[in-house]
Amino acid sequence: MKKITVKNREEFTYYLFLYLKNEDEEKFREEFLELHPTDQNEIFKLMSNEKRKRVYKYVTAREFADIFSGLQHYEQKMVFSELDDSYALEMLNELPADEITDFFSEIPEHISQYLLEKMDKTEADNIKHLLSYKENTAGSLMTTEFVTVLPSQTVSEILERLRMEGTDAETIYYLYVTNDTGKLTGVVSLRELITASLNEKAEKIMKEQIISVSPLADQQEVSKVIKDYDFLAVPVVTSNGKMLGIVTVDDILDVIEEETSEEIGEISAVKGALDLEVSSMEATKKRLPWLILLLFIGMFTAGLISSFEATIAEVAMLAVFIPLIADMAGNTGTQSLAVVVRGLALDKFDRTKVFRLLKRESFTGLMMGIICGILVSIIALLIPQGNVILGLIIGTSLFVTILFSTVSGTVIPLIVHKFKIDPAVASGPFITTINDIIGLLTYFSIATALLHYL
Amino acid sequence: MKKITVKNREEFTYYLFLYLKNEDEEKFREEFLELHPTDQNEIFKLMSNEKRKRVYKYVTAREFADIFSGLQHYEQKMVFSELDDSYALEMLNELPADEITDFFSEIPEHISQYLLEKMDKTEADNIKHLLSYKENTAGSLMTTEFVTVLPSQTVSEILERLRMEGTDAETIYYLYVTNDTGKLTGVVSLRELITASLNEKAEKIMKEQIISVSPLADQQEVSKVIKDYDFLAVPVVTSNGKMLGIVTVDDILDVIEEETSEEIGEISAVKGALDLEVSSMEATKKRLPWLILLLFIGMFTAGLISSFEATIAEVAMLAVFIPLIADMAGNTGTQSLAVVVRGLALDKFDRTKVFRLLKRESFTGLMMGIICGILVSIIALLIPQGNVILGLIIGTSLFVTILFSTVSGTVIPLIVHKFKIDPAVASGPFITTINDIIGLLTYFSIATALLHYL
Known part of the structure; x- marks a missing residue:
């Protein structure tokens, strides 16, 4: 080689x-x-x-x-x-x-x-x-080529068989001990086999408590088992104990790559279009529908602002902070989204954890909102056309925007995951748009209310 | 167990x-x-x-x-x-x-x-x-506990030794054949050893052309070798052939997880803050600096728009499309960024590929820009206060925005990678801000030029 x-x-x-x-x-x-x-x-x-x-x-x-x-x-x-x-x-x-x-x-x-x-x-x-x-x-990941041995076979018999027959098995580093009905009763690693004495029986050296996965288990779960236990392969076993196949660590490496692309696609709305090798025609075909969809969603935000046109006509200065509010809504929401998407990928979620995460993100949003709100109020005071009212409007809006965005960036992907809705609905741009709308609605509502003080 | x-x-x-x-x-x-x-x-x-x-x-x-x-x-x-x-x-x-x-x-x-x-x-x-x-x-990933054998040892001698001594080695599934100066001369997999005849010498059954990595190789490179070749471990070898250690596939699973978090952090500006287990104080401490930085960068965009205040004061309607332009800049840029970040992670880049990708993204941006530009022009014609000039302004700006954003979303991370600048500089929000500025600058420039036709 x-x-x-x-x-x-x-x-x-x-x-x-x-x-x-x-x-x-x-x-x-x-x-x-x-x-x-x-x-x-x-x-x-x-x-x-x-x-x-x-x-x-x-x-x-x-x-x-x-x-x-x-x-x-x-x-x-x-x-x-x-x-x-x-x-x-x-x-x-x-x-x-x-x-x-x-x-x-x-x-x-x-x-x-x-x-x-x-x-x-x-x-x-x-x-x-x-x-x-x-x-x-x-079930779809597994291979059916694995090595089985009988409980009564000795180490030397097994070694001799492996030597004589060779094998097409995908891995020989785990030997699966099955009884005559095909039920998996134990596992012997080749390492254990090699270091055991030659006349020991398989049933003596095998591990009886087997960590296995169901054929219906999601690939993410399989990947977690292999990663957590540092396995080279995991047996796939039916509920009545019959062994169907194995999933090996090299298959899992491919799974992880696939899942990562999915995660990134979720955050950046390029689902299924991360391939470098496709033509620009192909790339356009995959990405353009997202953009057009986002364009139409963006028209909502435009519609929202247009209802405040009178306010803007009176104080044009207000338009200046539109991108700031919109961008901060996007940034904060995406931060939380990334935390949740990564967390879900590593499968760390049960009810307690969801609750703890929600609590944490809310507090985080609260603190970040207060600090950024105060900061931007001070800046609004210092700029040439600035004043206290402008500071109040923009500070409060930014506070609401950040707090809301942190929470929505956490809750939306969790709901989507829980109810198995297409995760694309929880992708970055969609969450950003929702956060935009809330942020700008707050901004212009407060501004319109305080208009005659400006 | x-x-x-x-x-x-x-x-x-x-x-x-x-x-x-x-x-x-x-x-x-x-x-x-x-x-x-x-x-x-x-x-x-x-x-x-x-x-x-x-x-x-x-x-x-x-x-x-x-x-x-x-x-x-x-x-x-x-x-x-x-x-x-x-x-x-x-x-x-x-x-x-x-x-x-x-x-x-x-x-x-x-x-x-x-x-x-x-x-x-x-x-x-x-x-x-x-x-x-x-x-x-x-070098920092490897372990120094591996099994070496001599070229002259026979299969049965090696098996006997493994059985008697046992071993602390991290894996015994590869045996490394080294000569007396510690130089790696071949590799025998345990699978080959098991299926070889007992009196064969190691030097006869070993693979002589060894795929190895340097101790200075980046973990991403090591991970790629293990993934591409479906290895369970890869030897770490100095330039003069001395074997220092091995990196095993389970270490690589951890590396991949770490790199994925980095990638996602890059796209969403939460670098190093994806952990679910930290307190909200801790989370705030890690994420707030990014938000504050982005807040200040956002002030640039605000500053830019404020220089067009006179234009907005005259046609308040123009403010309505600010978030649309800004969001589309962000969405398109993030799509390209995701493609590049994922591509860099899978290490698929040489000069030809960079050139090809740039060409592809430019064309993709061109096509998506033309289509979205035309679409939004038509919409601008159909809305209550719409007219041809508004359609022209917004259509052209969106075209420029999408084209520019696609290219900048590709070029910026590539430059950052090439010159080994902190990748955070190429993170989603930063690219979005640059794209915002270009998009809005185009929008208001055209609008100001065509103001008396509106």
């Missing part, structure tokens, strides 16, 4: 492309197959249609499976359409069940149905079962 | 607390020590001062090490101050070097110096060495 560094990547790529061009199959295979799959993958992605076709010829379906499994879904779809049926099927047979399932859930159903019919029956049944789980659950 | 679920946690806690209260050491030890350290930890955190003191008496320093290592830094500091010297030192000796280092970098230097003098000399030297690495580098 050769290592590619940033420095020599271009060189590697250059030579590999040259071999392809010269149709030097032997040289290509020799150099290419020695690379780590991740590097093979990176180089494969740079290839033209023609070069890719040559790769399918030079590299066996079995060898190609590793490359395929590292591609993004949209790349997989493109590549898959270039493969002939028998090559594609042979390659699929090499892939772990969870990856096939992942891929199948992305392609049209008639194609996946067709492939399932052509595939090995046991494997096909397996995948059909996995496909029946909802996206983002432990 | 017993499993605690949400359902039985309270019951477990109740009984354990009862045993402590009744000073029933035997019962407490029996039940408590059978729990997974993560669960021991959760229950320990709920204990009063008095109960904790009893735990230190009932549980040996060796056993307590696991609990200690799962605590947050601030909890570790509190607990540590409650331990007597010999217990504390014995416990430290049980902890992996990377965790001691982590803890020592959080406590006053005179205390860590004192402890280092009292500790076992080899371990102390080890930790001094680790402490010399800058925070967030591979």
Whole structure:
């Protein structure tokens, strides 16, 4: 396995492309197959249609499976359409069940149905079962390739079996002890197996109290278990104790990445449009609807202000502080939103915690509101056209704005989460707009009331 | 190892607390020590001062090490101050070097110096060495407890050694083949070792091309290597090939969490204040400075508008669209910012990519600007006091605002990243303010120029 560094990547790529061009199959295979799959993958992605076709010829379906499994879904779809049926099927047979399932859930159903019919029956049944789980659950993440041992097997028997048979399992670092009905009764880590004496039985060294997840558990919960317990894999077990599969830590790393993008999308209203690789047409198509929606929501704020047009016509100075109120509403609300979104992602919430958080955020908003309110009043006194009344108006409004924004930035995402509404409703810009309206309403109401003192 | 679920946690806690209260050491030890350290930890955190003191008496320093290592830094500091010297030192000796280092970098230097003098000399030297690495580098993350084997050792010799000696190593799933000068020459995974024939030599089955990181590598780079290659650990190696330690995947899970909080902090100006557990006083202390800073920056925008007071006094209607322009500036800028921040986190950037992204975002901004600009012009025509000129003013301004905001939301974080300026400068609110200023400046400039047509 050769290592590619940033420095020599271009060189590697250059030579590999040259071999392809010269149709030097032997040289290509020799150099290419020695690379780590991740590097093979990176180089494969740079290839033209023609070069890719040559790769399918030079590299066996079995060898190609590793490359395929590292591609993004949209790349997989493109590549898959270039493969002939028998090559594609042979390659699929090499892939772990969870990856096939992942891929199948992305392609049209008639194609996946067709492939399932052509595939090995046991494997096909397996995948059909996995496909029946909802996206983002432990069931859809798990792989069914794991190692089981019997309670009565000894350490040396197990080691001998692993040595002789090898294994297709995704990890052999945990061995799952199941009885004849498939019920999970214990777990032995390979570490424990290696350090146990050779004639010890599995049932003697296994841990009997097993930390597992249900196939219906949300991926966030699975990720939390693996992170909290520093596991390399967690077993997926039905309510009656039957073991279905395992979710491994490398799958969780991908889950975490996905969830982070979701969190950030939530705060910044770019849900599902964080990809760097899409065209500007694609990016526009994903982001523009949000902007248009926000534009219409923004018209509400405009409508609100227009009802105070008479006030503004009398004291134009008042318009000066509109962006200040609006921006502070946005800033404070987003701070609270970020706290809650991050908190929900780390799954730290029960009733007591929600209550404690609400209390904390309210007090925080109160203190920040008082201090910023006083500060801005003083500034309003000091500026050229400033006076006490202006200070009072803007100070009070800012206080209300900050207090309200902190609370709404906390409560709205919590409600959305609790009632499983689309989290986008709680995204930054929406909360900002609500806070804007409250802030500006307060501002202009007080201003209109005190107009003849200004 | 017993499993605690949400359902039985309270019951477990109740009984354990009862045993402590009744000073029933035997019962407490029996039940408590059978729990997974993560669960021991959760229950320990709920204990009063008095109960904790009893735990230190009932549980040996060796056993307590696991609990200690799962605590947050601030909890570790509190607990540590409650331990007597010999217990504390014995416990430290049980902890992996990377965790001691982590803890020592959080406590006053005179205390860590004192402890280092009292500790076992080899371990102390080890930790001094680790402490010399800058925070967030591979060197500061790594642990020095790993398994090395000699090239000439056979599979059965290595297995025998692991079985006899056991090991304190953080992972035994990779065995590192080093020659007599400590130079890393190969890696054997335990999986390969298990499936190899017993009399094979390590040098025969090892992978010679090793993917490693430098001790100075940023934690983000380390995390990327582990994620991309699906590793359980990566060796940390000096430029002359000497192996210093390993970084394991569970450390990386913590790194990713930390980096995510940073990303979100960047977008929402709550840097370092996302913790749910702090008091409102603490939260205010961390978040208020940002708000005050943003308040002062907001005064610039106010100042800018005040220079157009005469225009507003003449056509009060113009004030109505101030929040719309300001909010759209914020929304568009934040979308681009989120794309870049996420992209930088996943480390996908070289010169070509930066250029491509800039081009894409500019086009995206152009298209979104044109469409939103036309839309808002039409709306401005349709509202009661609307007319063509107002439509022209607001449409053009919104177009400029969206185009500029998309570009600035892309360029500013990239510049900040490139020149390693504090990323907070590129946070959402700061970019929003700049975009506000440009948007409103355009709006009022055009409005002032076309004033006598309105």
